Amino acid sequence: MSIKEAQTYLSLIVFLPMGVGMLLVFSPPAAQSSLRLLPLAGSQLLLESFLGSGQAPLLAAIELACATLGLTLPVLWMLANRLQRDEIIYGN
Numbered sequence: 001m002s003i004k005e006a007q008t009y010l011s012l013i014v015f016l017p018m019g020v021g022m023l024l025v026f027s028p029p030a031a032q033s034s035l036r037l038l039p040l041a042g043s044q045l046l047l048e049s050f051l052g053s054g055q056a057p058l059l060a061a062i063e064l065a066c067a068t069l070g071l072t073l074p075v076l077w078m079l080a081n082r083l084q085r086d087e088i089i090y091g092n
Helices: 003-013 015-026 039-053 058-082 086-090
Strands: none
């Protein structure tokens, strides 16, 4: 992968939170599902709840934090293992 390819992929990832937010705004039934446990969608739903009622549900915030931590730790573990290889750091 070249630097230009990496920059292209990173610039497209920026649209992911925007797409999730638009899905939740334009499709309210999607907000009632288990999307509240996904990091991007859960944050959006907590923000909407806070702006609507003035209070954010504490239990939902704790559930979201635990789910985010549970999804993040395995990814960080895999990245740490990959970065121990010389070919990943120095290239082919």
